[in-house]
Amino acid sequence: MTNTPLQAGSLALSLSGAAQAVARVESGTALPQALSAVFSRLDAQPQARGAIQDIAYRAMRDYGLAQVLLGLLASRKPSSPELHALLCGALALLVPEGESAPYDPFTVVDQAVDAAAADRATAPAKGMVNAVLRRFLRERDTLLRQARQHDLASWNYPGWWIAAMQASYPQQWRDILMAGNCLPPLTLRVNLRKTTVEDYLATLEAAGLDALQIGPVAVKLARPLPVAQIPGFVQGLVSVQDAAAQLAAPLLDLRDGMRVLDACAAPGGKTGHMLERAQLRLLALDSDPKRLPRIEENLRRLQLQAELKCGDAAGRDWWDGKPFDRILADVPCTASGIVRRHPDIRWLRRAGDTGKLAGVGARILDNLWQMLAPGGKLLFVTCSLWPQESEQQAAAFAARRDALRLPAPGQLLPQAGASQDHDGLFYALFQKTPV
Template sequence: MNPFPLPKQKNLRADCAWVIYQILEQGKSSRECLERVQRRHNARDNGWIQEMSLGVMRRLPLLQYWLRTLLDRPLKGNKKVIEHLILLGLYQLQFSRVSQHAAVGETVAAASYLGGAGLKGLVNAVLRNFQRDNVGDKPIDNPIIESGLPKWLYNAIEQSYADKAEAVREATNAMAPIWLRVNRQQISLSSYTQLLDEAQVGYTLSTSHPDGLILEQRQEITALPGFEKGYFAVQDGAAQLAAHLLGAQPGDRVLDCCAAPGGKTGHIAEVTPQLDYLLALDADESRLKRVKENMIRLKHSVDIKQGDAANPSTWWDGVPFDKILLDAPCSATGVIRRHPDIRWLRKASDIDKLATLQRDILDALWATLKPGGTLLYATCSILPQENKLQISQFLNDTPDAQLLPVIKTETRESPGRQILPGEAQMDGFYYARLVKSDKSV
């Protein structure tokens, strides 16, 4: 399908519909689309566009179900974007604080900005019929539609978590809190919370995160105290566990693999500043720019390289690493609550490919690890195929790999710690810690 260009003239709802269209029809990420649109709106309107477009992602099966009952036949070609405008209108009417009058009137007007002036009557009729017939209040006997998830992911969660499946789905659809990680090399946690108190910014602390806190309300991050001074980074609580589980020691050579955008790299540098060497590696050159920007703001000195993790000969100097953090490419099914577009960008067929890639990288990096060294395997996935099944198979196939448990209940058959979305307000995440046996012992 031909990509639909961003409307020449800005309009709040037209631009929001364009974002939805790009995600669902062109497979673009919400981050990429929102960056383009938000350049031409103010902060308040940008917040609205993000809330509405991601809200549509969370409720998409239900919105599409309603659309099918209200639209005689699908729109095609360049008219297809008007369907996405209607989805936005339905979401406003049923789930937002937008007034009913504005949800209909402003959405109808936005059709002109999308080249659909002749379809304004259709948009108006669909939204008015939705209101008049109370379509949103009619029960739907379909748990998959009500879940807001694609069928394949709904079934995968059901199969993997049985009695916990409903709680996992609910947490996946919830709004994620904003976690901060205080940069202990620049300021102490207590001193930073004092700055937040003075700025009247509410927060809660976490007993299991010595550098972390959770904001009570969503905030403009760059306006928080000390942003420019590098006093903190935005990092979910689950991701904040990585540096501590890795356990790097002064004098160690450390590799953070698949490091972009650099959150865990920065935390490793903060927890153990006396490292001999810290390398942040990523295959994506554009994302490495974010790593560089973050390291500069946080005032960390780190070696940053572009390279294929599965092919160390192109970037490794041959000196073994004491510690390796492998934040492996994955389905990102554990962070859907934070990036709801992932559920529509990811396909069931992707999982086998990702599992193969993860294993290729594991095998390649294992050769760069010093005997007696530790590799921490991490994903932001909740799917066993990428996590405990992956590590269990690696242990069976790798004679010099030993499990160093993260939690007491681990076994070689069920290794690692699986964090589920919403657990202690964290994202879904998986950790497994492996030690390379020292042949000299």
């Protein structure tokens, strides 16, 4: 609850909103859901939403650094989650130097104090906010040098995550962690039903937008844009989809007339891609009824159709008993391969989550295998980097079900370069023995 309303469009309001979202993450809520709740509570307008979201995501990316800095700057821990989150957000705005700094440093301090004063949970500590942030500005270089001697601040990942990555990828762990700290690109999938990659690149050039082809139908924009401003998006010429995720549909060897299941389908990116490639009888399944409208919205924009059902991919009550020619099983996981898009994941996950989610994935794969027609293909996908959820899962499934494993990319490590820029996904393709 606030004491006094903050001015609409002010940095203080954005800092306050971001702090409310980060505090919710600290209590276990995923950042997108936390932001949605804050936007609703504040009745935030689009411009304010953008600023709040930007600060919240910055805070999550620099969360480890902020925790170490606060330990150096303050003699005691912040008195409330809201105060801790506000300081994290302000520090995230003060860490960048030069042209990358989004706001004048002293403006950030003043507005953070205003944000603290406006909230009952933080008002008693507005003097502390002022003192801590001004000290950081005075001693910035020294404090950052001291903080970055700690792995938590240097890498911005929990200690268990760093150790697990070192154990799983002893040669590549540094590059993987660095890639996860980069800002994600805005990558588009060109709809070959409506245009070609060459023609679409020409459309972007005519609009003054720089872009680069980084996959068969993948185009990366040099500068992210709101989707409504992307040429051809509303008309269905392109969809937003990471380059690694665009590999799923081609691997399934789809042909017209096939009966296809997209299990765990929301938000529908892979659903749309499959339908762009062939005329299919496709069932898009998701366990969350609130996510089905998102699939429907994407298909409507692409002028494509599929049957949508709410159901658990580990259950059978939604299945009509008719086998599928192709099954895409994008199973639940820790999402450790997409942390650059969802920086809160690393702080929400616990070391034991990997085994629990691997168990969920195994039940889904075993269940869906029974629904696959003889000679049919099942593509197992996960956005995890942990072998227990990816390669070990695939190998165990193949042995358990005597499934023929076909060529597929396997573990794709996240890349953040010019020509190779994609999330970390895993692919394993299986075929059922024909009768």
